[in-house]
Amino acid sequence: MRSFVFPEFEIIRDEERCGSCRGCERQCALGTHAYDPVADRLVSDDRKCAGCQRCVIFCPQKAIVVRPSPSFYRPNASWSREKIEDLKRQAETGGVLLTGCGSDKPFRIYWDHILLNASQVTNPSIDPLREPMELRTFLGRKPEMLEISREGKEVEIKTELYPNLTVETPILFSAMSFGAISYNAFKSLATAACRSGTYFNTGEGGLPREMRGEFGRCAIVQVASGRFGIDAEYLNVAQAVEIKVGQGAKPGIGGHLPGEKVSAAVAETRMIPQGTDAISPAPHHDIYSIEDLSTLITALKEATNYEKPISVKIAAVHNFAAIASGIVRAGADIIAIDGLRGGTGAAPKAIRDNVGIPTELAISSLDRRLREEGIRNRSSIIAAGGFRSSSDVIKAIALGADAVYIGSAALIAMGCTLCQKCYTGNCNWGICTQNPRLSGRLNVEIASQRLSNLISAWSHEIREMLGGMGINALESLRGNRDHLRGVGLYEWELDVLGIKGAGE
């Protein structure tokens, strides 16, 4: 059937500059560029282009420009180009529209409407270049109080402490499974996490055996509804176990890894036959209620000898704060809350763009709810879903998060351009693919260095902003909404965020 959809992008090649080296042809796994030997020139098929910009960056002559195609339908406020084309695609295929990455829709980004405080006169700002500025964070349950005994100068803690994760900066890598992303991308995240004093999350695809010894010490392993790749060793080499109930990009449905991406290595790690679709059920079929979740939490604690914090990851949906409170009472040591703009390797577009609530509002609601119930110390909050910069992170902390998960930001650091074609398995940047020719493009040394640099840069910026506020330890900013002000927000939004308007 002939497609009635415009090409999304337009490829412009400067014939003067092009040396016909065929580099673009090799770079593009989508087959956009082809060499015409008769004319001795390269030709491009706009229809195949995903707009990932790989060929543009790698063209030695800088001869290529890829830009959104200027073609248009008659302008119509209701029927945007996107709506028309999505409809046409469905008329042509009869299927669910898939997409990748986090929602790109213009829901209000609250980070951009929140401003930070700084000290003036009555309270000195602190210079992070000259004074200690502490970001160390503990994730897990904290006791209500410490009971100590003292004999002379000998002090003993009598209270039993709960296992906690220690991070040197409040930024962790979000769950991205081996299978969804390439082995090299997965290993880059692990390498960077270990090097930067933080943790990576294996996602639901297991942890390859040969990585367990070296990277278990900075791994959070996931237990999702598909139960892929789980064995006793997997649970015990990690520092924390996360039960994945939901994901911000697709609340209410499970992960979906197409068989094309299930290579021999992925199959072995996930413990499934090669080439089969790895489809996680929408719910955990052993969790139909909060008491079932409690049972699984306890089972995992038993399996790990009560030595590791158990995290429960849920998507931020309408009534999530009450649910999260139940999850804390069910024994979760960490609540990971994933908002509307959280990323994904593959999700139905209708769900990604229409289900869930923004992370910013979710953090504040959850923190307040747990405080009001007097159980905030029983669980840490890791926020996920659309963190783009250090200032987003520090605002999340002030709204009540203990730490954040970054997913898209980490992928961008490795080269991702958010082209949203992750589900095709043809990632030209070698990140979201199992094609060895493509994944080989990602050099673990270089990619992990880029990730570590990102963590280092953001941590430095957080220290600068923290010092400006006259605070020298991150724990003194946690839930400290006094240091935030809103601009351009409605009253109800300020109420939910729990912050004053600017100038108030």
Added chain:
Amino acid sequence: MDRKRRSRRELYTKEICACSIFGAMNREGDRFTGEGVMKAIASMRVRGNGLGGGFAAYGIYPDHRDLYAFHLMFTGPTDPARRAAKQELEAFLARKFDVYFDEEIPTDDSVFVRDPPLLWRYFVLPRKEGEDAEMTEEEYIVREIMAVNSKIENAYVFSSGKNMGCFKGVAYPEEIGEYFMLDRLYRGHTWTVHGRFPTNTQAWWGGAHPFGLLDTTVVHNGEVSSYGTNRWYLEMYGYACTLQTDTEVIAYAADLLMRRQKLPIEIVAKILAPPIWAAIDRMDEKEKRLMTALRMTYGPLLMNGPFAVIIGETGRMIGLTDRIRLRPLTAATRGEIFYISSEEASIRLISPHLDRVWTPRGGEPVIAEMKGYEKGSEESYEKGSEKSYERIC
């Protein structure tokens, strides 16, 4: 509706102030008038601006030593409003306490102070009935004070210990001293004083220092940048932060940690002003474990930003600065008298010849104790001596 919205938006208006603080204790327990401390605090007049001053005096009510002395402030805009608040408060007291004696707090009306509220004191014992019978007296009193301060409009309990009292208001501290006639009517063994420099103009009587809960009082110089964090943590334990100042959170933190959780002051100092991680990482395993556990558990009570405080208790006076020492504090002794002050000069003014003068390090408490002081199971003190805390383990 309005009230509800305020709590959701956390629309507290925090008062910011710089200050002078001074404390004196006779470690033998001999009592003296407020004259000396009034003179000392007056010498630091430049550190205040006349918008707040106050005193905490211990040992002043020996005739009622077994009764809790509640000092009340009724702050309505008109006299009938104040009387109405008083009536409401007294109805409340009648339900919850046995009131043995009450009177207006005597004042010298020839001293000019701005908008004085109606000031009254009640000597009471708690009457715990029904389910409350299980509670300790102190828990009960703290709960009821929180109820008064957050629910009865225009009524504030600003002092609630046994055989001690706070006196405070909007004026220079020496004027407050004269207004309450502290140099003539009262003799105490321990005095702490505060002169205030708030940077906003809405000074009100309830916002002056000291802040007290039971017999613990706090005078404070500084601004707590971690206020929002400290506040929510304390609210989880039932403390209603209604008085709009940083000092209140320090007083409640001290109450939570020292009275309710029975932690020794050396440990409490390490919670409010902990060592930096770089220092903790260099400690031996045992101490490292303790400090890590403290910071992990009590991170939300770290008082960040500049502060110097004097915490008063019956028989004990503690001076503490923030961990990077952004506000001044000096300690000195002369015979059995122990001084803590923002400035050495004010100590020298009333006691020119001192046995010892020193500046405590950031985050390290100075502790003055009265002879025979004992509280809970803390045993290791050399009675009646000063010490500058070094290492616990």
